[in-house]
Amino acid sequence: MPESTQPSPPQTPKPSTLPRALFKLARPHQWVKGIFVLAGPVFALGDGKLTDISPTQLITTLALIFFAFAFAASGCYVFNDLADVQADRAHPRKCRRPIASGAVSPPQAKIFGVFLLVLGLALALLVPGSVKWWTAALVAIYIINVLLYSAFLKHIVIIDVLCLSSGFVLRVLGGCAALAVTPSTWLLNATLFLSMFLAFGKRLGERRVMGEDAASARDVQEQYSDQILRMIVVVVGVATLLTYTGYVQSREADMSLTLATGIGGDFDFNLLWVSVMPVMLGLLRTITLIMDARYDDPTELAMKDPIVRYSSIAFAATTIAATLLT
Secondary structure: OOOOOOOOOOOOOOOOOHHHHHHHHOOHHHHHHHHHHHHHHHHHHHOOOOOOOOHHHHHHHHHHHHHHHHHHHHHHHHHHHHHOHHHHHOOOOHHHOHHHHOOOOHHHHHHHHHHHHHHHHHHHHOOOOOOHHHHHHHHHHHHHHHHHHHHOHHHOOOHHHHHHHHHHHHHHHHHHHHOOOOOOHHHHHHHHHHHHHHHHHHHHHHHHHHHHHHHHHOHHHHHOOHHHHHHHHHHHHHHHHHHHHHHHHHOOOOOEEEEEOOOOOEEEEEHHHHHHHHHHHHHHHHHHHHHOOOOOOHHHHHHHOHHHHHHHHHHHHHHHHHHHHO
């Protein structure tokens, strides 16, 4: 009799490897996106605000809201991977994800995902004062937004990117709400454009790396094209740079270093302008590497490419220096 051709049942993950697979499933390397919760408080400190809060309370509050969004994001990644398991198996890199590779079973992933979401909301409720309800509400809105994205919004062209971009804006709002800081319009605009640049850059990177097979890993790619994505990435990248430079110009009055010249006048220089250089370098370098099909994910690019990584460090250093020296 011919041998049976029925597929063998999926293997149960070994207990010794399951914790490592769950850790990978949470994608802790993506927690770097949580740095957006620091944006509002950092600029508020530069404006001389938050002086009535002790350093311990400030650090504790920022840590709580950072990890609240981090665990919430990890929980959302779990459910997104559950929804995308078949498409991930067709992707050259995503096929190694824990659920797609079989390292974590779907039931295990669901329990782990719920645990992470609850943990994220719980941490938001630990934020001191009555603002905890605002922070918890923003984390809940973030979760709902990402779950709706995973369910069906990711299949709608342009709306898929707007959903992802909203997640970054919600992080900024969460950091501001946790410390009762009013976010500036400049900050929200720059966050929106930068997050759109990252999301559209990821879609362009996938098309450049995978070619026509990109639609098998992300079906919304059928509605995009290389030409439209190249145009959008450049436009949004320029909008990000112009928005940030506009913000720098708006801070000229309180970010300028004044030096007495001794010849009848003072020399004023906006120190924050120096931070424009690493921003420009990072954006243009990212566009170049994505166009060259070197990476399919700007976040991964920022972690691995030394020039983009060092430009990010230079941006943080120059911004902090300008804040401390003025």
